[in-house]
Amino acid sequence: MSEELSPEQIQQALQGISVPPQPQIMVDLQMEQYMPDPDLGAIARLIAQDPGLSGALLKIVNSAHYGLCSKIASIDKAVTLLGSRTVINLINAQSIRGEMTDETIVALNRFWDTAQDVAMTSLTLAKRIGSQAVDESYALGLFHDCGIPLMLKRFPNYMPVLEEAYANAGPDCRIVDTENSAFHTNHSVVGYYTAKSWRLPAHVTDAIANHHNALAIFQDDTSRNATLKNLLAPLKMAEHICQSYRVLGSQDEDHEWECIGALVLDYVGLSEYDFEYLRESIRELGAR
Numbered sequence: 001m002s003e004e005l006s007p008e009q010i011q012q013a014l015q016g017i018s019v020p021p022q023p024q025i026m027v028d029l030q031m032e033q034y035m036p037d038p039d040l041g042a043i044a045r046l047i048a049q050d051p052g053l054s055g056a057l058l059k060i061v062n063s064a065h066y067g068l069c070s071k072i073a074s075i076d077k078a079v080t081l082l083g084s085r086t087v088i089n090l091i092n093a094q095s096i097r098g099e100m101t102d103e104t105i106v107a108l109n110r111f112w113d114t115a116q117d118v119a120m121t122s123l124t125l126a127k128r129i130g131s132q133a134v135d136e137s138y139a140l141g142l143f144h145d146c147g148i149p150l151m152l153k154r155f156p157n158y159m160p161v162l163e164e165a166y167a168n169a170g171p172d173c174r175i176v177d178t179e180n181s182a183f184h185t186n187h188s189v190v191g192y193y194t195a196k197s198w199r200l201p202a203h204v205t206d207a208i209a210n211h212h213n214a215l216a217i218f219q220d221d222t223s224r225n226a227t228l229k230n231l232l233a234p235l236k237m238a239e240h241i242c243q244s245y246r247v248l249g250s251q252d253e254d255h256e257w258e259c260i261g262a263l264v265l266d267y268v269g270l271s272e273y274d275f276e277y278l279r280e281s282i283r284e285l286g287a288r
Helices: 007-014 024-033 040-048 051-061 075-082 084-100 111-128 134-143 147-154 158-168 175-183 187-197 202-210 214-219 226-241 255-268 272-285
Strands: none
Touching (some): 007 187, 024 040, 040 075, 051 084, 084 111, 134 202, 134 226, 147 158, 147 187, 158 175, 158 255, 175 187, 187 202, 214 255, 226 255, 226 272, 255 272
16 A cells, blocks of 8 residues: 555545544654654653653553563653664553544444554563564554544444454455455555554554555565564454454454464464463563
8 A cells, every 4th residue: 555645535534434633743743753863862852741641652662572671660761772763662552542542432442452562562572582673562562453433433334344354364364354354444554544644654554554455465475575574463363362352353363363373473483382381471571
């Protein structure tokens, strides 16, 4: 979905769904990031103005997933340690959560908790398997399903269709295919355009657009989708570990993982035993 579409085509794809504006703090942070020599002090001062983002950053950097020897209580130290790119990705993802949470959506009362689990698990997996996309893994994990709340706002009967989509998932039916049949759009498309409007990196927006197209992507054994595979591999493993199929799809079995699991594990060089060991160690870290 990296090709440019006209505004009319975008509106047709969104089916009247309103994409939320990017928070001003993210605009300011991105402007600083794009400077030839980003000022880490300026970035820290911007973050420190928002208690919610400050607390979120410190919670993330002090989590077991980063494995620091001592706790950090300073935003300046956190920014210096992680670097501007990682901080921007983490705060961007956290801002998305703050902008999009809708307390009136009772059906998604566990949505963001699960998104946080998937994000931290994706980050940990990316580090464990030596991925070159660690910086973006947290942001992708938290943002990949951001189209779901927007779909529910637009289509009151969305959740039963999503559950049906998870139930029908298989080699010949992607989760988004069921959504497309019912609504002529899907949460991956909506998430893609939201991410694009928030100016997330193109490879991250492509991963959002394709996160339910993993079977075709991992069946392609050429190197042309290497960047996409490097992002999707930890994400799909994290979704399975965090049981997104239960939370979002109300299913007892992960039908999508049954189709793609062996391909994903083969790509990252893990056996089933290795993956089970990783899953248990991540649970011990508190990812689940």
